[in-house]
Amino acid sequence: MAVAMWAEKYRPSTLNEIKNQTEIVSRLRKFVETKAMPHCLFAGPPGTGKTTAALCLAHDLFGERYMDVFMELNASDARGIDVVRTTVKEFARIATISGAPFKILVLDEADNMTDDAQHALRRTMERYTETCRFILCCNYSGKIIEPIQSRCAVFRFTPLSEDDVEEYLRLIAKKENVKFTEDGIKAVIEVAEGDLRKAINTLQAAASLKKAVNQDSVYVVVGRARPKDVREMLELAFNGDFLRAREKLRLMLIEYGLSGTDIVKQIHSEIFRMTIPEKNKITLAEAIGEADYRLVEGADEEVQLSALLARLAIVAERANQ
Amino acid sequence: MHVPWTTKHRPKRLSEIVGNQDAVNTLLNWVKSWDKKVPGKKALLLHGPPGTGKTISVEALGNEYGYDLIEINASDSRTGDAIRRIAGMATGQAMLFGKKRIVLLDEIDGINLREDIGAIDAIVETIEKTNYPVILTANNARDPRIRSLRDVCKLVEYKRLDARSALEYLKRIAAKEGIQIDEKAIEFIIERDEGDMRSILNDLQALTSGRKKVTYDDVTWLAWKDRKEDLEEALKTIFSAKNCLYAKKVVDIVDIDYEMLFEWIYENAPRQLTDPVDRSNAMEYLAKADIYLRIVKRENIWKFRKYVFDMMTAGVALSRERTEPSYVPMRFPERILLMSRTRMVRGIRARVGAKIGRRCHVSSISAVRYYLPYLRIIFENDYETAAGLSRYFGFDEEDIAYLAGDESSTRKIERIYMRLTS
Numbered sequence: 066m067a068v069a070m071w072a073e074k075y076r077p078s079t080l081n082e083i084k085n086q087t088e089i090v091s092r093l094r095k096f097v098e099t100k101a102m103p104h105c106l107f108a109g110p111p112g113t114g115k116t117t118a119a120l121c122l123a124h125d126l127f128g129e130r131y132m133d134v135f136m137e138l139n140a141s142d143a144r145g146i147d148v149v150r151t152t153v154k155e156f157a158r159i160a161t162i163s164g165a166p167f168k169i170l171v172l173d174e175a176d177n178m179t180d181d182a183q184h185a186l187r188r189t190m191e192r193y194t195e196t197c198r199f200i201l202c203c204n205y206s207g208k209i210i211e212p213i214q215s216r217c218a219v220f221r222f223t224p225l226s227e228d229d230v231e232e233y234l235r236l237i238a239k240k241e242n243v244k245f246t247e248d249g250i251k252a253v254i255e256v257a258e259g260d261l262r263k264a265i266n267t268l269q270a271a272a273s274l275k276k277a278v279n280q281d282s283v284y285v286v287v288g289r290a291r292p293k294d295v296r297e298m299l300e301l302a303f304n305g306d307f308l309r310a311r312e313k314l315r316l317m318l319i320e321y322g323l324s325g326t327d328i329v330k331q332i333h334s335e336i337f338r339m340t341i342p343e344k345n346k347i348t349l350a351e352a353i354g355e356a357d358y359r360l361v362e363g364a365d366e367e368v369q370l371s372a373l374l375a376r377l378a379i380v381a382e383r384a385n386q
Numbered sequence: 387m388h389v390p391w392t393t394k395h396r397p398k399r400l401s402e403i404v405g406n407q408d409a410v411n412t413l414l415n416w417v418k419s420w421d422k423k424v425p426g427k428k429a430l431l432l433h434g435p436p437g438t439g440k441t442i443s444v445e446a447l448g449n450e451y452g453y454d455l456i457e458i459n460a461s462d463s464r465t466g467d468a469i470r471r472i473a474g475m476a477t478g479q480a481m482l483f484g485k486k487r488i489v490l491l492d493e494i495d496g497i498n499l500r501e502d503i504g505a506i507d508a509i510v511e512t513i514e515k516t517n518y519p520v521i522l523t524a525n526n527a528r529d530p531r532i533r534s535l536r537d538v539c540k541l542v543e544y545k546r547l548d549a550r551s552a553l554e555y556l557k558r559i560a561a562k563e564g565i566q567i568d569e570k571a572i573e574f575i576i577e578r579d580e581g582d583m584r585s586i587l588n589d590l591q592a593l594t595s596g597r598k599k600v601t602y603d604d605v606t607w608l609a610w611k612d613r614k615e616d617l618e619e620a621l622k623t624i625f626s627a628k629n630c631l632y633a634k635k636v637v638d639i640v641d642i643d644y645e646m647l648f649e650w651i652y653e654n655a656p657r658q659l660t661d662p663v664d665r666s667n668a669m670e671y672l673a674k675a676d677i678y679l680r681i682v683k684r685e686n687i688w689k690f691r692k693y694v695f696d697m698m699t700a701g702v703a704l705s706r707e708r709t710e711p712s713y714v715p716m717r718f719p720e721r722i723l724l725m726s727r728t729r730m731v732r733g734i735r736a737r738v739g740a741k742i743g744r745r746c747h748v749s750s751i752s753a754v755r756y757y758l759p760y761l762r763i764i765f766e767n768d769y770e771t772a773a774g775l776s777r778y779f780g781f782d783e784e785d786i787a788y789l790a791g792d793e794s795s796t797r798k799i800e801r802i803y804m805r806l807t808s
Contacts, residue, residue: 068774070757073746111756116747141749142740174749179684262756270760273768286763307656307665315721320728322735322754363684365676367721368652372673375656375666382662 072265075237080121085229085261086114089220093118097125100166104190104199106214108206109222112260115202118220119171122200127165134168140182141174149182150189157193168197176203183210190216205361224259233261234268238278243268245278252283294321295331302374303381310378311371318367325366329357332373341384352376391587395559397446403439404555404583405547410443412542417447417488417519427540429513429520431494433527434544437582440523444490456518457490466504469512487518495524495532506534513538547581549573555583556590567600574605577727606718616640618716621650624699625658625706633703637695644691648675648698649719657717661708671701734788741779758789765789765799773802 077083080097083090096102102122107115116137123135136156143149149172156170178186187210190199199217203209206219231254238245253271257264270286271278294317301310317323336349356373360366397403400410413432419425432440448455458472469491489512497505513520524532527541553572560567572590579585594600607614620640627633637644655668675697678690725732735758739750742757765772765786776786776799786803787796 067778068771069778070746070775111752120747137747139743139749141751142743173747174752177749181686266757266760270763273764273771275768286760305662307662311656312720315724319721319724320731322732322758324755327755359673359677362677363680364673365680368676369673371656372666372669375662375669379662379666 070266071237071241071269072262075233075240075265076117077121078124080118080125083114083117083121084232085225086118086222089118089222092218092220093122094125096122100126102126102167102198102218104194104217105201106206106209106217106219107200107202107222108204108209108219110204110224110260112257112262112264113222113224114261115222116171116173118222119169119200119202123169123171126169134165135171136168137171137173139173141177149178150185153186153189153193153197157189157197159196167195169200170197171200171202173202174204175201176205176208180210183213187213187216208361225261226259227254230254230257230259230261230264234264237265237268241272243272243278244276246280249277249279249283252280253278256283256287295328296335298374299332299335299377302378305378305382307371307375307378310374311367314370314374315367318370325360325370326357328366328370329353329360329373332377333357341381345380345384348380349377352380391559391563391591392584395562395587397439397442399450400443400446403443403446405551406434406439406443406544409434409542409544410439413443413521414447416540417451417453420519424517425540427538428516429522429535429539430542431522431524431527431535431539432542432544433524435546435580435582436525437579437584437586438544438547439583440544441490441492444488444521444523448488452485453488454485455488455490457492466508469505469508489516489518489520491520491522493524494522494535495526495529497531506532510534510538547576547583549576549581552576552581552583552586556586559587559590560594563594565594565598565600567594568602570602571600571605574602574723574727577730580730603718606723613641617642617650620647621654621716624651624703625654626711627700627703630696630700630704633699634695636699644695644698645679648672648679648694649722650716651698651702653719653721654716655702657714659702659706659709664705664707664709668702668705671697671705675701731788734784738779738781738785738788741781741785745779761789762791766791766795769795769798769802772799773806776803777806 080090080093107118109115119137120135123131127134136152138149138152140149143152153170157168172186175183175186190213201209201213201217206214206221231250234250234253237243238250249271253264253267256267267283267286268278271282274282274285276282294313298310298313298317301307301313314328317328318325333350333353336346336353339346352373356369359369400414403410409432413430416425416430432444434440445455447453456472458469491509494509509522522535522539527536527543553569553576556572556576557569560572567590575586575589575593579589593605617640620636623636624633637647640647642650652672655672656665659665659668675694678693678697681687681690682694735754736750738758739753742748742753742761743750746753746757748756761775764775772786772790772795775781779785781789783796783800786799787793790796790799
């Protein structure tokens with residue numbers, strides 16, 4: 066059996082195979098039936114099926130050879146709006162020859178585009194609307210400018226239910242001959258929080274530990290994926306050693322390539338497990354929320370998080386007095 | 387007289403070459419084998435990153451074992467005719483009492499196909515006719531322009547120098563030159579130059595010229611030598627000013643752009659303001675400055691720049707309420723250093739991310755976030771799957787080493803990978 070990432074190998078290839086997001090899927094089926102669709106905006110958290118839905122829609126509309134009239138572009142990778150514009154133009158301007166009524170261009174991570182780039186994109190969308198439909202995928206629809214939103218049918222993807230995640234996991238485990246315990250599969254579902262990609266990757270990584278996937282092996286994976294450095298960094302900050310805490314933060318961000326958002330998330334979950342007065346916990350949560358919000362707005366991860374660490378240090382100090 | 391260290395400390399014998407022992411041995415054995423009979427492949431292609439010792443090992447070999455080097459390198463015109471003329475000497479009958487010869491074609495991936503017309507054909511021709519060993523060097527053996535050469539050459543790979551052997555070597559050179567230099571300072575240079583020995587030696591020489599002692603701080607301040615005093619003065623003002631206008635003036639006076647100035651303040655603020663409350667206030671002002679800075683850059687709204695200045699100078703200055711005055715030297719922005727030190731590993735990470743992204747429909751940044759941690763676990767624990775995934779994603783040796791973390795796992799994965807692809 067060829068080795069692959071399971072999240073990719075078991076990605077549905079037609080709308081019928083998508084088990085969750087039923088409402089979205091039924092709306093997309095209408096597009097297939099009528100062979101017509103508007104520009105779309107797929108918004109939702111990671112691992113909820115945005116890209117999959119786009120791929121399946123194209124497949125169902127155009128059949129197996131849909132790749133001829135389908136293009137996927139990632140806004141985070143394409144350097145600058147000029148690349149997007151030229152690539153889009155090249156793709157969109159030539160009418161289809163295979164009899165397909167239009168082409169589909171998926172622009173992933175569209176919320177990473179600057180406002181200027183989005184305005185330029187809007188003009189491009191308008192100019193080629195005859196020959197090309199756009200599907201923009203993003204985590205936060207609020208970061209897409211209003212003129213684009215108003216030209217798109219907006220689809221909101223929600224985290225998968227535990228039952229849906231479980232069904233997928235059991236199916237994959239069976240096909241890949243993965244042995245698991247019940248508490249193991251429950252643990253995967255719990256850590257995934259409705260993110261199917263995370264669930265499948267966790268399962269695959271846990272399976273590589275070469276014994277039945279159980280609660281322990283899942284936590285080993287989660288522990289490695291979420292290194293203990295965050296806790297060590299917090300301890301340094303709480304003990305007043307700000308400079309070393311910042312150094313740790315720096316290493317995580319630059320050398321290990323962790324994302325600021327993931328670090329904030331873990332700081333948040335650590336705070337509520339600490340033995341400090343409840344009142345302080347909520348003060349801290351407020352500061353963490355503010356930092357997280359600023360990151361979503363595109364601020365510098367290290368600068369924001371080190372300001373947070375300095376803040377945590379004084380709240381903790383007051384709590385100990 | 388100024389003699390470059392790259393010349394002064396150029397190895398005269400093969401044993402003086404740092405690293406790549408396997409490659410050097412292969413080279414020596416192959417050249418020696420000509421004494422018995424002409425080997426199947428009449429040319430060697432030494433390939434690997436710059437500064438790993440490809441050319442100098444040929445030179446050292448020639449020197450140690452008495453070969454004349456017939457050399458053509460990138461700075462010579464390398465038209466087909468020129469190559470044929472020089473290579474003609476290689477096809478002549480070996481003279482009974484003459485010195486033995488090696489033909490060295492340096493940096494062949496630097497050949498400009500348009501200007502150096504017919505060069506590749508001439509090289510292939512030379513290799514066919516030669517009576518002497520022909521050695522070629524290239525940075526990238528996979529360069530499509532030299533494809534036809536690959537088939538007629540035996541390939542020998544030179545790898546990037548590992549930090550430890552480079553360090554030992556450089557310590558010896560420093561000792562020979564009578565210079566005292568921190569180990570940490572040398573490590574910094576090795577990392578920054580990505581193990582390219584030629585650049586390392588040049589940098590080390592530039593750094594130590596005119597002094598006998600070099601510390602880590604000297605190295606980090608290097609690019610700022612002339613401006614060190616100005617900048618220290620400016621920062622001191624920011625960390626001690628009692629009124630806003632005075633602190634804000636620094637932006638106009640200091641001769642660096644304000645984003646760089648921000649980095650300096652951000653690095654030093656928590657070092658200067660040691661009281662936790664002062665420090666937290668200052669860091670919060672810097673965080674706010676950063677938010678305005680993003681708006682200026684992202685949305686091109688220039689009017690917000692004045693708030694960037696307010697926050698990062700006056701905001702920080704007036705945060706000082708409880709910290710007692712004391713002298714703390716200014717430090718070079720450590721995160722800029724870390725960025726340059728980690729350039730190599732970040733480069734590999736970005737490449738791995740891009741390879742994952744192509745397969746998994748995500749950007750390279752998201753790939754790092756959503757897949758890398760799990761791949762690491764697989765690469766550390768399940769070599770079979772790791773090898774299979776390496777093929778699936780098209781990972782090369784460097785990528786595999788990055789994911790597997792240690793050398794023995796990397797070897798094991800590679801061995802399985804070879805079996806899969808053969």
